[in-house]
Amino acid sequence: MTALVTGASRGLGAEIARRLARDGHPVAVNYLPDRADAERVAAGIVAAGGVAAAFRADVTDPAAVTSLVAAVQQRFGPVAVLVANATGPQPAVPALELTWQDHLNQLEFFVKSPTLLMRAVAPGMRALGGGRIIHIGSDLPERAEPGMSAYSAAKAAQASLTRTRARELGPDGITVNIVAPGWIPVERHAAVDVAHVEAYRRDVPLGRMGTPAEVADVVAFLASDQSRFVTGERITVNGGHTIG
Template identity: 40%
Template sequence: MKIDLSGKVALVTGATGELGRVIARSLAECGADVALHYHSNESKAAELKSAIEAMGRRAVAVKADITKQGSVEEMKQAVEAGLGQADIVVANAVVQYQWTSVLEQPAEDYASQFESCVMQSVYLAKSFIPAMIEKKGGRFIGINTECSMQNFPTQSAYVAGKRGMDGVYRVLAKEVGEHQITVNQVAPGWTISERDRANGTERSEGYEQSVPLKRRGTDQEIANAVVFLASDLASFITGAYIPVSGGNVMPSI
């Protein structure tokens, strides 16, 4: 048994980010052609595009503002022109900001998280799911976070955006399930990235002690969960919020 995404077209938003590029490469390694969304890092998008093409897969790099419906629709048109209709959509992009307390957090940070978590997902659904309905199948995957269950101090804007996103995904899963489209979320813990490896910051003993597996997860382990959900092996999984956090958070029943 193996994951084979041959003949599939995947879109990854925020593909030039630390996690996004590992997800994109992993999808390509399993046979998918990949559309690489970026907001400003054109050089990294071009580098990633070349790397995926070197695997023998097709790739396109597409610049877009995922917080604007018109820009997302233009991205869809570019993806279809370059690769064809998307079978797999991975909503990974999110606006970065400085975390602080509720009393000190600027109001615009709450707006940015709502736009990049909730509205990105809505715009992606409106643009890409109609074609999935026509084809009677597809995978819609969002990157959430363990923070949605933690609700720790200084997390409020991020948690607000991601918990709102969670509501959209759960409802959407029920609305499009009859078309054999699955809608799921992967919720990473504090993940070791390429930047951590370069800077020697992989370890965090305080955090690791709270994790049952006593370590931080890797970007590849997060990407593995995404690839699984994108595959036929996950054809009967929908509406799920799946922590990939070493047991640091555990949804209850």
């Protein structure tokens, strides 16, 4: 079952791509600016005995998404597993400085892009008799982090879309779920102050930070036949950080 992972040149996306490859999926490693990183991820998968290739595309652009899915299908066959992981800059903007454009910048990645991707892969999934659509969300809507209202609103919209699309696509055998990580430090967090990390960790009931592999494990479950009767669900992966 071919898997397409967007934004997979580094961070969570790269780990998800590697995990799905270990489960036997041919993996399309999507990237936009980081060609060398994406090719390194794909080459690592191949070196480990898996099947993968890097595919460049801006997944917020309709024509680019259409071309991406066509290229993946030509190389590996229809996409049976879609992981919508790609994201953009996530600046903190105080509420009184927030503009509509700030909202649109986040909606591009968490509403527009998943919609374009869904429409592009759904016909192939229907032909296969089913498929898996997995969104990578966030626990920030519950945390109400100051300065992150545009990002949080877009992530909340993404979760709502997941539930509605699960109902609509269920008759075609397509499940739609969302994995909502807490703060999982990856490469782009290398410069974050250690004291900030420690303050966050103290609020996690399990007493530690999560890892990209722990997010990838949940994605792998949702991509597998073991989750065949699970749809419309939001699975939070944050060590209990948002327990009420």
